[in-house]
Amino acid sequence: MIEYLEAIDIELFTFLNGHYNAYFDQFMWLVSSRLAWIPMCLALLYVVFRNNWRNGLAALLLIALTITLSDQISSGIIKHAVERLRPTHTEALIPIVHTVNGYMSGLYGFVSSHAANSFGVAMLLSLLFKNRWLTMLMFLWATILSYSRIYLGVHFPGDIIGGMIVGLAVASLLYFLYKKLLATKARLYCTIDCPTSSQIKFINYSICVNMCGLAVLAAILCFTT
Numbered sequence: 001m002i003e004y005l006e007a008i009d010i011e012l013f014t015f016l017n018g019h020y021n022a023y024f025d026q027f028m029w030l031v032s033s034r035l036a037w038i039p040m041c042l043a044l045l046y047v048v049f050r051n052n053w054r055n056g057l058a059a060l061l062l063i064a065l066t067i068t069l070s071d072q073i074s075s076g077i078i079k080h081a082v083e084r085l086r087p088t089h090t091e092a093l094i095p096i097v098h099t100v101n102g103y104m105s106g107l108y109g110f111v112s113s114h115a116a117n118s119f120g121v122a123m124l125l126s127l128l129f130k131n132r133w134l135t136m137l138m139f140l141w142a143t144i145l146s147y148s149r150i151y152l153g154v155h156f157p158g159d160i161i162g163g164m165i166v167g168l169a170v171a172s173l174l175y176f177l178y179k180k181l182l183a184t185k186a187r188l189y190c191t192i193d194c195p196t197s198s199q200i201k202f203i204n205y206s207i208c209v210n211m212c213g214l215a216v217l218a219a220i221l222c223f224t225t
Contacts, residue, residue, distance in 0.1 A: 005158070006158075009158040010093070012157045013087060013150060013157055014096065016151070016157065022222050023222045024218075025100045027218035028148040028151040029103075030217060031214060036210075037141075039206060039213070040141075040203075043202060043203055043206030044206075047203055055191060059128070059192045063121060063124060065174055066167075067117050067121065069120075069174070070116035070166055070171075071116065073166050074111045074112065074166050078110065079108040079109070082108070082110045084109060084156075084159070086107065086155065086159075087109070087155070088104040088153050089107055099153045104154070105152075105154040109156065109159045110158065112160050113163060114148075114155075115142070115160045115162075115163030115164045116167040118146060119139075119142045119164045119168055120167030120168065120170050121138070121167075122135075122139045122141065122167075123168045123171035127171065127175045128192055131200045134204055141211070142167075146164065178192075
């Protein structure tokens with residue numbers, strides 16, 4: 001059964017990774033860089049700190065815990081326990097894997113920490129703010145970011161699915177513990193205010209502008225290199 005699933009995973013990877021062009025080489029390279037999403041992150045921090053700095057710290061702590069736990073479970077524990085080679089380090093696939101800028105990444109790829117972190121944050125914010133458009137945009141961001149790892153040749157689809165499960169589980173667990181904490185006297189210090197509709201729109205616009213900015217920058221790089 002495991003061998004059958006692995007064969008499907010490899011076949012799906014070769015199909016997805018085998019479709020590429022010069023523009024998407026630039027776009028996916030930018031998307032995969034965590035620095036590219038700093039403007040969106042700054043917009044989110046601006047909103048959570050705007051009304052109350054104490055609540056802002058609570059939100060920041062919860063987001064940081066989600067990212068830290070997702071990253072440590074995926075990269076610090078599962079990768080070394082499973083030791084599944086990335087496509088770029090799998091001998092049979094090396095001749096056909098499409099890579100960008102010679103990027104190979106580390107030796108092991110299961111599970112994807114990029115997928116774990118991005119889906120973890122998307123899940124957490126959807127639970128905290130309960131806004132349909134924000135939820136859709138955050139999960140779209142997580143999906144594009146995760147797909148970029150397949151495009152760049154450093155993850156199998158199975159790595160992404162595994163990372164997604166880790167991120168969703170971590171975010172759900174932390175949100176559950178957060179709700180339990182609100183039932184105690186600590187609620188005065190850890191309550192996270194839900195942003196107003198205008199603040200939610202600001203976050204949504206920042207995500208859209210961030211994505212469009214990366215698309216434009218990729219086009220510029222494509223035509224100038």
